[in-house]
Amino acid sequence: xxxxxxxxxxxxxxxxxxxxxxxxxxxxxxxxxxxxxxxxxxxxxxxxxxxxxxxxxxxxxxxxxxxxxxxxxxxxxxxxxxxxxxxxxxxxx
Amino acid sequence: xxxxxxxxxxxxxxxxxxxxxxxxxxxxxxxxxxxxxxxxxxxxxxxxxxxxxxxxxxxxxxxxxxxxxxxxxxxxxxxxxxxxxxxxxxxxxxxxxxxxxxxxxxxxxxxxxxxxxxxxxxxxxxxxxxxxxxxxxxxxxxxxxxxxxxxxxxxxxxxxxxxxxxxxxxxxxxxxxxxxxxxxxxxxxxxxxxxxxxxxxxxxxxxxxxxxxxxxxxxxxxxxxxxxxxxxxxxxxxxxxxxxxxxxxxxxxxxxxxxxxxxxxxxxxxxxxxxxxxxxxxxxxxxxxxxxxxxxxxxxxxxxxxxxxxxxxxxxxxxxxxxxxxxxxxxxxxxxxxxxxxxxxxxxxxxxxxxxxxxxxxxxxxxxxxxxxxxxxxxxxxxxxxxxxxxxxxxxxxxxxxxxxxxxxxxxxxxxxxxxxxxxxxxxxxxxxxxxxxxxxxxxxxxxxxxxxxxxxxxxxxxxxxxxxxxxxxxxxxxxxxxxxxxxxxxxxxxxxxxxxxxxxxxxxxxxxxxxxxxxxxxxxxxxxxxxxxxxxxxxxxxxxxxxxxxxxxxxxxxxxxxxxxxxxxxxxxxxxxxxxxxxxxxxxxxxxxxxxxxxxxxxxxxxxxxxxxxxxxxxxxxxxxxxxxxxxxxxxxxxxxxxxxxxxxxxxxxxxxxxxxxxxx
Numbered sequence: 001x002x003x004x005x006x007x008x009x010x011x012x013x014x015x016x017x018x019x020x021x022x023x024x025x026x027x028x029x030x031x032x033x034x035x036x037x038x039x040x041x042x043x044x045x046x047x048x049x050x051x052x053x054x055x056x057x058x059x060x061x062x063x064x065x066x067x068x069x070x071x072x073x074x075x076x077x078x079x080x081x082x083x084x085x086x087x088x089x090x091x092x093x
Numbered sequence: 094x095x096x097x098x099x100x101x102x103x104x105x106x107x108x109x110x111x112x113x114x115x116x117x118x119x120x121x122x123x124x125x126x127x128x129x130x131x132x133x134x135x136x137x138x139x140x141x142x143x144x145x146x147x148x149x150x151x152x153x154x155x156x157x158x159x160x161x162x163x164x165x166x167x168x169x170x171x172x173x174x175x176x177x178x179x180x181x182x183x184x185x186x187x188x189x190x191x192x193x194x195x196x197x198x199x200x201x202x203x204x205x206x207x208x209x210x211x212x213x214x215x216x217x218x219x220x221x222x223x224x225x226x227x228x229x230x231x232x233x234x235x236x237x238x239x240x241x242x243x244x245x246x247x248x249x250x251x252x253x254x255x256x257x258x259x260x261x262x263x264x265x266x267x268x269x270x271x272x273x274x275x276x277x278x279x280x281x282x283x284x285x286x287x288x289x290x291x292x293x294x295x296x297x298x299x300x301x302x303x304x305x306x307x308x309x310x311x312x313x314x315x316x317x318x319x320x321x322x323x324x325x326x327x328x329x330x331x332x333x334x335x336x337x338x339x340x341x342x343x344x345x346x347x348x349x350x351x352x353x354x355x356x357x358x359x360x361x362x363x364x365x366x367x368x369x370x371x372x373x374x375x376x377x378x379x380x381x382x383x384x385x386x387x388x389x390x391x392x393x394x395x396x397x398x399x400x401x402x403x404x405x406x407x408x409x410x411x412x413x414x415x416x417x418x419x420x421x422x423x424x425x426x427x428x429x430x431x432x433x434x435x436x437x438x439x440x441x442x443x444x445x446x447x448x449x450x451x452x453x454x455x456x457x458x459x460x461x462x463x464x465x466x467x468x469x470x471x472x473x474x475x476x477x478x479x480x481x482x483x484x485x486x487x488x489x490x491x492x493x494x495x496x497x498x499x500x501x502x503x504x505x506x507x508x509x510x511x512x513x514x515x516x517x518x519x520x521x522x523x524x525x526x527x528x529x530x531x532x533x534x535x536x537x538x539x540x541x542x543x544x545x546x547x548x549x550x551x552x553x554x555x556x557x558x559x560x561x562x563x564x565x566x567x568x569x570x571x572x573x574x575x576x577x578x579x580x581x582x583x584x585x586x587x588x589x590x591x592x593x594x595x596x597x598x599x600x601x602x603x604x605x606x607x608x609x610x611x612x613x614x615x616x617x618x619x620x621x622x623x624x625x626x627x628x629x630x631x632x633x634x635x636x637x638x639x640x641x642x643x644x645x646x647x648x649x650x651x652x653x654x655x656x657x658x659x660x661x662x663x664x665x666x667x668x669x670x671x672x673x674x675x676x677x678x679x680x681x682x683x684x685x686x687x688x689x690x691x692x693x694x695x696x697x698x699x700x701x702x703x704x705x706x707x708x709x710x711x712x713x714x715x716x717x718x719x720x721x722x723x724x725x726x727x728x729x730x731x732x733x734x735x736x737x738x739x740x741x742x743x744x745x746x747x748x749x750x751x752x753x754x755x756x757x758x759x
Binding site for chain 1: 158159161163189190191192193196223306307337338341342345358367368371375377468471472475476479484485578579580581582583584585
């Protein structure tokens with residue numbers, strides 16, 4: 001039972017559609033377009049109010065492979081935890 | 094201050110990092126009142142603004158990105174707008190991030206309020222190559238729009254002109270309100286008519302939009318206040334669950350239309366000042382080096398600027414007050430003089446001598462905050478905070494804690510999530526505050542001679558490792574490893590404003606004096622009483638008796654002398670009291686050679702144990718009081734005190750016994 005719920009979670013994080021990757025997979029300097037938000041309602045709502053809506057272009061400023069990320073969205077620099085960046089699905093540009 | 098009743102109320106709204114408090118400070122100066130929103134642990138600032146004999150009340154709403162019930166701040170801001178109905182809402186936006194800032198304006202424009210927009214940081218935007226045509230924006234929005242550089246006091250009085258003109262000529266207000274996307278309009282209209290008049294103060298349209306957005310608070314409210322309509326509304330909401338993203342998307346489309354003509358942006362590729370500074374400030378390695386450098390600077394300033402001021406206050410001001418009180422009270426009974434001089438003035442002196450240290454600390458912190466650096470320190474510390482199930486934001490209250498734990502605990506408010514906030518509050522007392530550092534700096538040279546610096550660094554480093562270990566343990570054991578989301582805006586760097594920093598220093602220092610002052614005086618008087626009763630002699634007092642009773646426990650860590658135990662206990666009043674108590678107990682009022690005198694009675698192992706226990710001992714009484722206030726729980730307050738009591742004793746015993754094994758037992 002426990003095993004299965006863990007499995008589902010991993011699936012949720014992975015690419016759900018071809019071409020869609022989590023924001024945290026972009027490298028420093030790469031750009032992408034937000035295509036979806038997969039977190040809970042609270043997290044989604046906070047991401048939206050900072051400008052992460054479907055169709056918005058984002059630039060990854062800093063991604064060292066671990067630790068938080070630095071992203072530019074709608075002229076604003078936003079620091080995102082890696083866990084949070086996993087929930088923002090983008091298409092790389 | 095004028096006694097006239099304010100004739101108008103103006104609310105200041107805005108997202109974080111737009112310079113809203115600078116505008117507020119420009120308008121109200123020292124004419125402001127800082128308190129809490131009723132029943133909330135969110136700071137409320139109100140102030141008075143005078144113009145042509147007219148008194149206007151300015152209410153500074155909490156900085157919020159939106160008005161959905163994501164946080165306590167957002168609920169407070171929108172409840173105020175709907176229930177108190179201010180005459181005008183001035184919303185401050187940042188010219189350099191206009192798009193995202195107008196999202197809040199879009200939300201405000203759907204509310205029954207009169208909006209005036211102040212576009213701040215025009216200079217910062219120009220620097221980044223962004224040009225905002227405020228008159229074009231005004232035409233698009235249909236509400237007054239005023240350009241500002243609040244840090245240089247440009248445009249602030251024009252902003253008030255625009256607000257006051259609007260009160261006189263309501264016809265000027267022709268807002269171009271955002272509309273919901275066409276496919277959701279019928280459902281919005283239906284919900285709105287179902288709600289019609291059922292919820293006092295909350296307009297139907299606005300409530301309906303919030304329901305479509307899935308706003309938890311509004312949903313609960315409608316379910317409770319309009320049960321007969323709820324079934325139908327619930328069904329409609331179920332059918333339109335997708336409306337959530339559309340409502341927000343619709344607002345950004347509206348924003349897009351508003352800024353299209355009004356904003357000229359640079360071609361991408363230009364490297365801004367912020368980009369260049371962040372290459373270092375947010376770098377995983379160099380960012381830490383920079384942060385350590387800043388800590389070094391703070392400590393250096395504390396020792397070179399603040400400590401001489403403290404010593405001057407002690408040796409000049411307080412002594413002369415004591416002398417005059419003694420003269421005036423010469424005919425009075427000895428116990429009364431002693432109570433006043435040793436108990437009350439001693440307590441007041443403790444508070445007073447602390448002021449220079451806090452001023453220096455808050456000046457540096459205010460500067461770092463104002464130029465935009467503080468958010469970067471949270472960013473580089475995020476990785477380490479994660480080990481404790483916290484994130485970068487929790488670093489900021491701990492940073493403040495190095496100055497004083499009292500504002501540190503209060504600063505934990507910026508951590509949104511409840512569990513993370515509680516853990517931050519519990520850990521902040523483990524940050525070595527400047528009072529503790531002062532005691533260490535006083536005693537260590539006498540205890541360890543030329544190794545003093547090494548021992549001091551070892552104590553601080555050990556203290557921080559201990560904080561980390563306890564954080565990991567509480568997170569795993571009590572909170573079961575849960576963690577919260579880290580989302581934080583990194584503002585553009587900009588030049589600091591002296592007035593903003595000055596008021597920051599003033600408010601924080603004054604808040605400490607007000608909050609801690611009374612408690613420290615009271616505690617100081619109590620300790621005096623315990624040291625005086627029953628016969629006016631410290632050696633035979635209740636306090637000494639208590640200290641002697643604890644001697645067997647003290648021996649575990651090499652402190653078999655009741656005087657050391659009593660000195661340690663007195664640090665509960667205020668950490669630096671340890672020195673004053675040692676002075677009294679070792680019969681050495683002037684403190685000259687005091688540390689050496691104490692050092693002679695201790696083996697190196699015991700001296701080290703004493704420093705360790707002093708550093709990690711239970712929080713001072715003022716800190717305990719704010720822990721109670723912020724957690725609103727005696728249980729967690731007791732937990733915090735009990736935890737540190739256990740930890741300080743345990744670690745000191747360990748250090749003592751290990752040191753003896755190492756052969757430092759003398």
